[in-house]
Amino acid sequence: MRNKLHKRRDFIERSTLSALAFLKDATFAEEYANCKGFLQSLDPRFKTITFLLFLITAVSLKSAVLIGSLYGVCLTLALLSSIPVAHFLTRTLLFIPLFSLTIVLPTLFSVVTPGEPVWSFHCLGIHGVITRPGLDGALLFVVRIATSVSLIVLLSITTRHSELLKVLRVFGIPQIFVLTVSMCYRYLFLFATMVENIFTAVKSRVGILSHRQHGQQVVAWNIANTWNRTTQMSEEVYMAMLSRGYTGEPRLLSEFQATPKDWVWLVCAVILCAGLFYKGYTL
Amino acid sequence: MHIPDGYLSPETCVLFGTVMIPIWTAASKAVKKTLSVRQVPFLAIGAAFSFVIMMFNVPIPGGSTGHAVGGVLVAVLLGPWAACIAVTVALVIQALLFGDGGITAIGANCFNMAFVLPFSGYYVYKFISSGSQASSGRRVIAAGAGAYVGICMAALCTGIEFGLQPLLYHRANGQALYSPYGLNVAVPTMVLAHLVVFGWVEVIVTALVVKYLQKQNAVFFEGGRS
Numbered sequence: 001m002r003n004k005l006h007k008r009r010d011f012i013e014r015s016t017l018s019a020l021a022f023l024k025d026a027t028f029a030e031e032y033a034n035c036k037g038f039l040q041s042l043d044p045r046f047k048t049i050t051f052l053l054f055l056i057t058a059v060s061l062k063s064a065v066l067i068g069s070l071y072g073v074c075l076t077l078a079l080l081s082s083i084p085v086a087h088f089l090t091r092t093l094l095f096i097p098l099f100s101l102t103i104v105l106p107t108l109f110s111v112v113t114p115g116e117p118v119w120s121f122h123c124l125g126i127h128g129v130i131t132r133p134g135l136d137g138a139l140l141f142v143v144r145i146a147t148s149v150s151l152i153v154l155l156s157i158t159t160r161h162s163e164l165l166k167v168l169r170v171f172g173i174p175q176i177f178v179l180t181v182s183m184c185y186r187y188l189f190l191f192a193t194m195v196e197n198i199f200t201a202v203k204s205r206v207g208i209l210s211h212r213q214h215g216q217q218v219v220a221w222n223i224a225n226t227w228n229r230t231t232q233m234s235e236e237v238y239m240a241m242l243s244r245g246y247t248g249e250p251r252l253l254s255e256f257q258a259t260p261k262d263w264v265w266l267v268c269a270v271i272l273c274a275g276l277f278y279k280g281y282t283l
Numbered sequence: 284m285h286i287p288d289g290y291l292s293p294e295t296c297v298l299f300g301t302v303m304i305p306i307w308t309a310a311s312k313a314v315k316k317t318l319s320v321r322q323v324p325f326l327a328i329g330a331a332f333s334f335v336i337m338m339f340n341v342p343i344p345g346g347s348t349g350h351a352v353g354g355v356l357v358a359v360l361l362g363p364w365a366a367c368i369a370v371t372v373a374l375v376i377q378a379l380l381f382g383d384g385g386i387t388a389i390g391a392n393c394f395n396m397a398f399v400l401p402f403s404g405y406y407v408y409k410f411i412s413s414g415s416q417a418s419s420g421r422r423v424i425a426a427g428a429g430a431y432v433g434i435c436m437a438a439l440c441t442g443i444e445f446g447l448q449p450l451l452y453h454r455a456n457g458q459a460l461y462s463p464y465g466l467n468v469a470v471p472t473m474v475l476a477h478l479v480v481f482g483w484v485e486v487i488v489t490a491l492v493v494k495y496l497q498k499q500n501a502v503f504f505e506g507g508r509s
Contacts, residue, residue: 058288104463107464148287
């Protein structure tokens with residue numbers, strides 16, 4: 001019975017948690033973006049360009065040591081930007097890199113990656129051999145993914161999300177697309193709150209007595225209902241835009257201003273990446 | 284389904300980014316033609332809707348839960364080109380702001396989830412539902428079948444992208460530089476998981492939502508969009 005109840009409760013709580021996780025992540029990001037720190041003081045355009053440069057470097061390098069040094073730079077930047085290291089490590093290492101580590105585990109063994117043996121063992125009658133190419137490949141894969149994820153998370157939590165979306169203009173992305181992305185982001189908060197409210201209401205009405213099939217219908221009905229609200233809302237939003245002077249040509253407010261510090265940071269980042277590429281090339 | 288940074292080589296990322304540029308351009312033109320200025324917020328809110336679908340967890344057999352991608356559902360409701368833009372916007376926000384899916388892999392992710400998934404699913408839906416009434420049960424079946432085909436096709440593309448990495452990018456000693464499994468492992472793993480589990484979540488969500496919308500607001504299924 002207990003098991004049954006647990007199963008029935010799952011989808012409601014998981015949906016609520018998904019919505020809450022979104023709101024929590026966005027709130028945390030804004031909180032850190034408003035702190036005083038090195039990365040927060042940079043112009044978002046320069047910061048985004050340099051982080052993309054770091055990311056391309058991390059994805060392109062073929063040495064785990066060099067990518068690891070970039071990860072070290074990332075951690076140092078997090079420290080200089082008043083980001084609690086424990087929170088940062090939990091956020092960046094627990095999900096994707098850990099998942100990637102699980103995926104890559106079989107490649108450690110000679111059955112998948114033949115080569116020079118590093119360590120062999122007997123377990124439950126199975127003879128396992130870990131090979132050098134397997135170990136190197138797995139290390140490179142996981143370090144690269146951990147570094148890439150850390151760089152993007154660091155960028156997103158030290159920059160106000162609205163500013164980060166505006167930076168898309170720097171890359172020549174049409175203004176209408178940037179406007180759509182910005183508007184979409186704002187409505188996500190409303191929808192996430194809506195999802196949370198829906199499932200709190202569902203829980204308060206059906207409690208834990210919902211059957212799986214009934215649960216599927218509840219979810220589908222709520223998605224359909226969310227869609228209906230979406231269409232109604234778009235009409236209201238358009239009227240609100242018109243009343244504020246929207247003429248069909250979007251204009252985004254607030255311009256970025258670069259300081260000498262941003263240029264110095266850009267030069268340093270370029271030198272660092274060029275140095276890593278050079279080192280990688282000569283290895 | 285979201286490919287993180289580091290799974291694909293830079294060359295693959297550039298290739299898919301390049302492939303997506305004409306698709307995005309065509310999508311923008313098609314959407315401009317079919318959606319009026321009035322519907323700009325509709326597109327933004329539609330993108331938010333496609334993001335939010337992933338927050339709805341559906342109970343599946345075995346006591347577990349799963350979430351749908353909703354690309355085919357959005358394509359059925361908005362048309363495939365608008366769905367392409369809506370899903371792209373959702374993917375950009377997920378990658379840039381929440382680290383879900385890679386920035387360098389955005390072209391590949393958009394190819395799989397904003398192009399292959401909605402288009403293949405939509406045309407299966409169109410084929411099965413052609414000539415049927417807006418409130419016809421055939422549309423529900425068509426939406427379910429479209430969702431299943433769409434998600435499995437996207438999974439197949441993802442599997443091929445992963446599987447090609449060790450063949451194309453490896454050291455002299457055979458050590459893979461990116462995603463480590465070849466086509467013989469990556470394709471069956473990705474496709475089977477979606478054929479057996481995730482595809483059915485997509486079918487349940489898409490078919491049931493279409494069924495409810497037919498009852499509540501059948502206007503969504505009258506006439507063609509984009």
